[in-house]
Amino acid sequence: MIEPILEVKSLSKRYGDFYANRNVDLKVMADTVHAVIGPNGAGKTTLFNCLAGAVATSDGHIFFEENEITGEAEHARPVLGIGRSFQITSLFPGLSVLENLRLAGQALKPAQGLVFWHPVPHDCPDIFHAHEVLERMGMQHLAQKEAETLSHGQQRMLEIGMALMARPRLLLLDEPTSGMGVDDIPQVISLIKKLREICTILLIEHNVGLVAEVCDRVTVLQNGEVIADGTPGEVAANEKVKLAYLGEAL
Amino acid sequence: MNKHTPISIHFIAVAVLACVLPVALQSPILAAEVLIFALAAIGCNLLLGYTGLLPFGQALFFGAGAYAASLSAIHWQSSMLPCLLFAILAGGLLAIAVGYLSIRRQGIYFVMLTLAFGQLGYFIAYLAEGITGGEDGLLDVPRAALDLWIVPAISLDSDWAFYGWVALVFVVSFISLQRLVDSPLGSVLQAIKQNEQRAIAIGYQVRFYKIAVFAFSGIVTALAGALYAMLLNFAPLSNIDIETSEVIIFMCVLGGLGSLYGSIVGAGVYLVASEMLSDIWPRWMLLLGLLMIFVMLFARGGLWLGLKLLWQGVKGYGQDKKVKKVEVSHD
DSSP states (O other), X not given: OXXXXXXXXXXXXXXXXXXXXXXXEEEEETTOEEEEEOSTTSSHXXXXXXXXXXXXXXXXXXXXXXXXXXXXXXXXXXXXXXXXXXXXXXXXTTSBHHHHHHHHHHXXXXXXXXXXXXXXXXTXXXXXXHHXXXXXXXXXXXXXXXXXXXXXXXXXXXXXXXXXXXXXXXXXXXXXXXXXXXXXXXXXXXXXXXXXXXXXXXEEOOOHHHHHHHOSEEEEEETTEEEEEEOHHHXXXXXXXXXXXXXXXX | OOTTOOHHHHHHHHHHHHHHHHXXXXXXXXXXXXXXXXXXXXXXXXXXXXXXXXXSOHHHHHHHHHHHHHHHHHHSOOOHHHHHHHHHHHHHHHHHHHHHHHTTSOHHHHHHHHHHHHXXXXXXXXXXXXXXXXXXXXXXXXOOOBOOSSSOOBOOOSHHHHHHHHHHHHHHHHHHHHHHHHSHHHHXXXXXXXXXXXXXXXXXXXXXXXXXXXXXXXXXXXXXXXXXXXXXXXXXXXXXXXXXXXXXXXHHHHHOTTOHHHHHHHHHHHHHHHHHHXXXXXXXXXHHHHHHHHHHHHOTTHHHHHHHHHHHHHHHHHHHHHHHHHHHHHO
16 A cells, blocks of 8 residues: 555634634545645635645644644745645746746755855756756747746746756645646646656646546545545545535536 | 856956046046945845845945944044954844844835834934934044055055045955855845745745845945945944935936946936036936936836947847847757
């Protein structure tokens, strides 16, 4: 049996009286692709923010590779091996694609960011790695372009690329296809299939086709609580899930 | 000048500038003033232009540098280097303290905090008459001699000798800071300016970097304040007041954010304009205000970027055909 790489135990996140997440339990097995789905407002992104450390959890525990990381700062988590991408594209718009990636690589070596007496070297390992990542995404020709000049689809890919620079063992993808045209989605699917060879992936996604095609396991959230967990097939057949998505109209 | 310009080119550029400036302005005093305020504007630029933090209390560091150097020159008869060292220490430590507290807040609250610390410094200097001279400032600040132990002390009493020293300090500081903005640390500052949230998410401890850039800014601004006091033989209370903070920001923004050369242009234009116009018309500041409005509306990159674009336009006009050919061969 494979080990869970990430284990969430009865995690809650309160904003005043409102529970964005309530007693969420989640196990992500190593080397799988795991999806978190749910209607809008179900608390998916809040859960991600807790996992990435962007917001503090109110209750509960998060274990990564059997070590508790609940209280770790956001900037410390990439170093631990957790990379994330954002639902709303979040890049360094005025910098080149290569520089966006290089910065993400440099971040893992905090001592290097303190160097102020010599220029950024042209041949540092981060730049090689950045080229590798670009190659994996088929974006080598865009290396010198400014990030803001890329198309939306390319920006979404760069978004994932930046998370990859940390060589994460767990990759958190927040709606990797958000805002993408239908034509670009197969590209993301094939990228995820490639990435699962190198890391475990936890993703939030609305695109049912993508979830059914690439995910091994699906957890469904509604009103901040887990209502179902299983293979895509099991979840699709679950009555509660059908009700959650189609609402009380049924 | 771009990111990949080698440091030797920067060195030649500023060294030539430092040689030409006093001749062009026909006054070593005015030239020294330009270089001194260029340093202060560069200190502001590190925060505003490179990191995206608007500091409204730079006079605190400027004034602290002026007082620290003046006090050690007056009371301890320190020579030049220890004087500047005291100034740097005062400015750097103050900046770390102010930075540490101010960066806890963002946006307008951050700006207000730096303003509040600046005002706090002003009133402390105002009240501590025994130390700072209060409203009268510190009078009779000597220009400390340059004593390097191994060679006989060099007097900097003549204006030309003092200009030479200011120019040397300026060139060394400029080159060091140009290195800094091109360095890995500089690239993190750029990242913070562009997208702070993402910088945190990919693993940068942004608060730490902000404090570091504050320290550098405080050091260079205090250095400018110290040299200014020695230039004037006087450390007035106005060094630490809000108007000095404004002037520093004004020069920085007018010249152009995100380029150290812009800060030289900003300081130069401001001081030369004030020198020429103040004799003709006491309300000359109005004209600078109009210039600022013009720059904000039509040349948002500041005068330096404007000059650069103009130069590229002139160059491009002549080389239009050549450029096109090169582009084709690249494809």
